[in-house]
Each structure stands twice: as structure tokens, then as C-alpha cells.
Amino acid sequence: xxxxxxxxxxxxxxxxxxxxxxxxxxxxxxxxxxxxxxxxxxxxxxxxxxxxxxxxxxxxxxxxxxxxxxxxxxxxxxxxxxxxxxxxxxxxxxxxxxxxxxxxxxxxxxxxxxxxxxxxxxxxxxxxxxxxxxxxxxxxxxxxxxxxxxxxxxxxxxxxxxxxxxxxxxxxxxxxxxxxxxxxxxxxxxxxxxxxxxxxxxxxxxxxxxxxxxxxxxxxxxxxxxxxxxxxxxxxxxxxxxxxxxxxxxxxxxxxxxxxxxxxxxxxxxxxxxxxxxxxxxxxxxxxxxxxxxxxxxxxxxxxxxxxxxxxxxxxxxxxxxxxxxxxxxxxxxxxxxxxxxxxxxxxxxxxxxxxxxxxxxxxxxxxxxxxxxxxxxxxxxxxxxxxxxxxxxxxxxxxxxxxxxxxxxxxxxxxxxxxxxxxxxxxxxxxxxxxxxxxxxxxxxxxxxxxxxxxxxxxxxxxxxxxxxxxxxxxxxxxxxxxxxxx
Numbered sequence: 001x002x003x004x005x006x007x008x009x010x011x012x013x014x015x016x017x018x019x020x021x022x023x024x025x026x027x028x029x030x031x032x033x034x035x036x037x038x039x040x041x042x043x044x045x046x047x048x049x050x051x052x053x054x055x056x057x058x059x060x061x062x063x064x065x066x067x068x069x070x071x072x073x074x075x076x077x078x079x080x081x082x083x084x085x086x087x088x089x090x091x092x093x094x095x096x097x098x099x100x101x102x103x104x105x106x107x108x109x110x111x112x113x114x115x116x117x118x119x120x121x122x123x124x125x126x127x128x129x130x131x132x133x134x135x136x137x138x139x140x141x142x143x144x145x146x147x148x149x150x151x152x153x154x155x156x157x158x159x160x161x162x163x164x165x166x167x168x169x170x171x172x173x174x175x176x177x178x179x180x181x182x183x184x185x186x187x188x189x190x191x192x193x194x195x196x197x198x199x200x201x202x203x204x205x206x207x208x209x210x211x212x213x214x215x216x217x218x219x220x221x222x223x224x225x226x227x228x229x230x231x232x233x234x235x236x237x238x239x240x241x242x243x244x245x246x247x248x249x250x251x252x253x254x255x256x257x258x259x260x261x262x263x264x265x266x267x268x269x270x271x272x273x274x275x276x277x278x279x280x281x282x283x284x285x286x287x288x289x290x291x292x293x294x295x296x297x298x299x300x301x302x303x304x305x306x307x308x309x310x311x312x313x314x315x316x317x318x319x320x321x322x323x324x325x326x327x328x329x330x331x332x333x334x335x336x337x338x339x340x341x342x343x344x345x346x347x348x349x350x351x352x353x354x355x356x357x358x359x360x361x362x363x364x365x366x367x368x369x370x371x372x373x374x375x376x377x378x379x380x381x382x383x384x385x386x387x388x389x390x391x392x393x394x395x396x397x398x399x400x401x402x403x404x405x406x407x408x409x410x411x412x413x414x415x416x417x418x419x420x421x422x423x424x425x426x427x428x429x430x431x432x433x434x435x436x437x438x439x440x441x442x443x444x445x446x447x448x449x450x451x452x453x454x455x456x457x458x459x460x461x462x463x464x465x466x467x468x469x470x471x472x473x474x475x476x477x478x479x480x481x482x483x484x485x486x487x488x
Contacts (some may be wrong), residue, residue, distance in 0.1 A: 002096045004295030012214075013213060013214060013246075013250075014211045014212065014213055014214060014242075014249070015172065015211065015212050015213070016171075016172055016173060016174075016209070016211060016217075016222065016238070016242045016248045017169045017171075017172070017209070017210045017211065017212060017219060017222075018020035018169060018171035018172070018174075018176075018177055018207055018208065018209055018210075019166070019167050019168060019169035019170070019171065019207075019208040019222075020166075020167045020171065020177060020180065020205060020206070020207055020208070020234075021164060021165070021166050021167075021205070021206040021207075021208065021224075021309060022164070022165045022167075022181070022182065022184060022195050022203065022204070022205050022206075023162050023163075023164050023165075023203070023204045023206075024073065024162060024163050024164075024165065024188060024193075024196060024202065024203055025038075025067060025138070025160055025161065025162055025194055025195075025200075025201070025202035025203070026065075026066050026069040026070060026073075026161040026162065026163060026193060026194055027192070027193060027194050027195060028061060028063055028065045028066050028161055029065075029124045030065075030070065031047075031051075031052055031063065031137070031159035031160055031161060031392060032060075032062070032066045032103075032135070032137050032159055032160070032161035032162075033051055033052070033060030033061060033063065033103065033159055034049050034051035034052050034060070034061070035049070036049050036052055036159065036162075037047060038049075038110075038160050040072075040200045040201075040202075041411055042156055042382075043259040044143075044152070044154040045153075045154060045155050045156060046157065047156040048155050048156065048158070051159065052137075052155065052158045052159035053098050053155060053158070054098035054099030054100070059116070059288050060103065060160070060286075060288055060289060061186055061283070062292070063161060066135065066161035067135070067292065067294075068192055068302060069161075069193040069194075070110055070111075070133070070135050070161075070163050070193075071110070071111075071294070071298075071299060071302040072118060072191050072192075072193050072302050072305065072306060072415040073133060073163050073165075073188055073191060073193040073194070074110060074111030074114065074133040074163075074406070075111075075191075075299075075302055075303050075306060076110075076187050076188065076190070076191035076193070076306055076309055077115070077116065077130055077133065077165065077184075077187060078113075078114035078116075079111035079112060079113060079114030079130060079132075079133050080111060080113055081110060081111045081294065081299050082108070082109070082111060082294075082295055082301075082304075083293065083296065084107040084108070084291050084293050084294070085105055085108050085109055085110045085291065085294075086105060086106075086281045086285050086291050086292070087104070087105055087135075087285070087286045087289040087292065088101060088103075088104060088105060088107075088284060088285050088286055089102070089104075089283065089284055089285075089286050090102045090103075090104045090106070090136075090281045090283055091281055091282045091283075092280075092281055094139065095142060095482075096139050096141055096142050096153050096154075096155065096160075097139045097140065097223055098155060098156070100160060102136060102139060103137050103286055104135075104136035104137070104164075105134035105135055105136060106133065106134075106283040107283070108411050109132045109133065109134035109135075110132075110133055110134050110135050110292070111132065111133040111134075112131070112132050112133075113129075113130070113131075113132075114129075114130040114133070115127050115128055115129045115130050115183060116128050116130070116180060116183050116187065117259075117311070118176060118179040118180045118183055119179050119213045120176060120179075122349060124278055126169055126170070126172075126176060126387060127170070128168070128170045128171060128176070128180050129167065129168035129386065130165060130166065130167055130168070131163050131166045131167065131168050132165075132166050133164070133166075134161050134163065134166075134293075135161070135163055136161070136162050136163075136164060137158070137159045137160065137162065138158065138159065138160040138161075138162050139157065139158060140153055140154055140155040140156070140157055140158040141153070141154045141155075141156075141157050141201075141394055157201070160399070160418075160441055165184065167180070169208065169210070169219065169222075170204060174234075174235040174239045175208060175235065175244075175271045176177050176238070177207065177234055177235060177238055178232070178234060181205060181231045181234060181344055182231060183310070184384060185203060186206075186310050186333070186334070187309060187310055189334060189335060190307060190308070190309050190310055190313075190335055191307065191309065192307065192335075194217055196354075198229060198230060198231075198340040202400075204226065204228075205211040205228045205231075205234050206224055206226050206228070207223075207224070207225045207228065207234060207237060207238055207241075208222045208224050209222060209223055209225060209238055209241045209242065209245065210222040210223070210245070210255070211225075211242060211245045211246055211249060211255075213249075220249070220255060220258070220296075221254070221255040221257050222257060223241060223245070223255065223256075223258055223259070223260050223269075224236070224259045224260065225241055225258065225260045225261075225262055225269060225270065226259060226260070226262070227261040227262045227263075228262050229264070233262060233264060233289060233415070236262075236267060236326060237262040237269060240267065240268060240269055241260065241269055244269065257377050258271050258272070258441050259271070259272045263484075266342065276406065291406070307335075310332060313338060314328050314329070314332050315330050317331065317332065317338070317342070321345060321351035321352075321355070322352070322354055323351060323352065323384045324352065327352075327355045327359065330359050330360065331355060331359070332361075334373070336372065336373045337358075337373045340358065340362075340373050340376070340380060341354060341355065341358050343380040344357075344358065344380040344383055346385055346389045347380055347381055347384035347409065348383075348384040348388060348391075350387070353390070353391065354384075354387060357383065361401060361404050362376065362378075362383075365408065377408065377411060378404070378407055378408065382407065382413060382414065383404075385413060385415060386400055386403055386404060386407070387400075389403075389414055389415065389418060394418065395418055395472075396466070396472065396473065396475055397475070398466050398475070399418075399470075399472055402470075403417050403418060406421070419431050422472075435465050435469050436465055436481055436483060436485060438462045438484070439461055439465050442464070442486070443460075443461060443464055446460055446461060447461065
């Protein structure tokens, strides 16, 4: 048995157990307990005041909009919002925590008992339970690269409103963790409660990882992996930590409960500190903040305000447009993309053609340019005109891509480009025959093999004719004429 096989056999004897803690910044203009701005990218310590600096005598005042968005997030995740919750002080010392405590929620959180259904590796799905959603303020940020030999503190993030979304330890593979996080992010985007940008720090993930022998039910000792800056990093870190813990347990050693940092460069985890328990933080109700009591009618209003969520939109679009599951999954990746497709499908009238062009040319352009669909210059009415020209036989599919590129460059309407540049589809048999004959001479070997029965070469020769015509030839007619020519 190879070393790699031995390692896999060893891993197969153990079960991975993962729970995720996700911190999400709420999309408010001001902080949770003071009127300071939450704008990202301001100069260090520009967004601060006596409240978020923790100066003596400064008192917190709860942000109404933060509560509203936290309720919407909780309800979108299927949680039950509690009529009464309590803010507590989580006491610990760190340089970027000016008060010496963080205002959070502990034993009486905002919401309980939700979940998300995610795809599993076997083609089915799994229900990942969400234990709780609670509100809290963010801490500041320590910067270690500004001054040689010193750490700098930026308190712009101190007091930024967060919800922490805590899952049950229901995740069994790194891929499931990634699927859960992507669906969680998408759900919060649809609910319009956060921009969930990992680059801006408005979505941060900590993974609680443990292992146990297959068939056991007791949970093993967990470690918490931090410093995860992408969903793919979460998956890689979980796999690495799983292998590390299995190696320890298989050797008869104990897993130490601790906080670990993921090192992206070396693809390893390293210890940061021993893992705290809840009693280490000496939680107690914040004496400056009364219990948060929510009017049931306000909770109902928040529930009624929720837009169509991802699962519902996928189901509706699949039924309304007759699209396959893969297409629907791609097109509903974000609200703006789904909106763009649906407007295009209504304008053009043929959903599959609209889906193909959006998933092909449009998404490829967005990826190449690093832009979002909201900023895409070709809006659905203009693209609908181009697709109409293809459907009507005015331009070929190949020529349509050329027209699309020129639309991007100039902003002109599709029809004007087609007329000016002579890109209208050619169906004149005389011209088509001439191009076919030229290709058969230039590609004599492929023509001989096609005549001998190698039918897959039809596409090769049709493609050569399309290239020779500058994309203007009618491909269906070329197929017909080529078949007649070869068969003669």
C-alpha cells in the first residue's frame, strides 16, 4: 500500500465534525451604538467618537436600523426572532478593544433555531441547522505593517454593527462547509441586509473543527480556525486541520482545544492561543442597555418585507422559463444577475437563448473586466435587439458575438453595427457554394476523410466556412449545401 493510500485509509476511519461561526456586517450608515459612519476605506480612526472609543461617561444608544436588518437576516435564515433579547458585556483585553469589553448577546440572543439546505457530495442535500443569530459590535483592527517594530490600531471598525450566525456541528465535509457559506452569503444578499464582502471584512468566518471515529456520537475536542479570507480557504483549512487531528488521535495523542490561524502561503495552521470558554469572558448583562423588547407586529412587518429568497426564485424561474437546474443555479447567483436575465427573457421572448448568451458572453465579459452586472454597459433592451436579429436570421450566432464586442466598445445599437459593417447573414447559395469550394480545396485532407465517413468533420468544415465568411454565412444552409456537395 502506498503512503498516500495509507493516509486515506486512516482518514476514512474518522468523521469530520464542523460548526461555523459567521460574522456579518449589517448594511447601516452608522454604527450600532453611536452615530459614527460605517464607511469603508476612511483614514485610520476617522470614524470614531467618545462612544466607540470607550471614553468614560459615554453611553450607547441602540441603532434602530441595525435591529431591523438583524431581524430580516434572522428571518431569511428561517430563525425564530425572540420577543426579548439581552445585550451583555463580553470581557477581554485586547489593544483594539478600547472599552475592555465587547457588547454582544450571550444567553438570550436575538433569534434561534433556523437552518439552510445545502447540496451534499452524493447528489442529495443536507439540512445544516443554525443555532442562533445574535447582534454585537465589532472591535477595531490591529495593523502590523505600518511601522517597523510596532503595531498600529485603527478603531474605525469599533462599534460597527454585526450579526453572528452560529451553526450546529452538522457539517461533515469541507465541500459542505463551502456550500453552506455560499448559500448563506447568497441568502443575506437576497435579503439586502449586508454587502457580505470578505474583501471589506463584512463577512468573516471561523471554523470549529473536531474529529471522532466513525460510528461514535460523542463530539471530540474542537479547535477554532481563524484568518480565513475566502470560502476556498475555509475548505482547505478544514481539510488540513482534519488531517492534523486524525494524525494526533491515531497516534494516541490528545487534541488541544485552541485557536489556530490559517497560513495561506504555507497552507498550514499554527497555534494562536488557547481556546477560551464562555466563563472566561465573564459575561453579564450590560447595565447601560435595557433588554431589547420587540413588538410582534414589527417582527411580522420584517417578515413580510423579505423579498423572494434564493430557493423560491430558483423554483419559480425553473418553472416559468423551462430552464435546466444548472442554468437556474448560475442565473440566480445574485439578485442583479437574475433581474438582468429576467428582463432580457421578457424582452426577447426566448428564455433559453437569453440564458445561453448571459451565461456565455455576458458573464465572460464581466469576469474578464472584473465588473458587476449592475455596471454592465449593454442593458437588456439593447441585448434583446441583438438576440432578435439572431432569431430572425439577420445575423448568425458567430456574427452576433462580433456585434456584441462592437456594442461593448462603441455603445451603438446592434442593428446599426450590422448595417454599417455588412455583418448581415448571407443565405445566397451562390456565395455559400463559393466559400464551400474554397474550403474543400484548402482542407482537402479533412474533405477526403469526411467523404470516407468521418462525420465529425462536418463541424470542422462548417466552422472553416464560417471563418472564411467572417461569420456571415448561414450555418444551417452551409450544412445543407456541404452535405449535398459531399454526397454528390
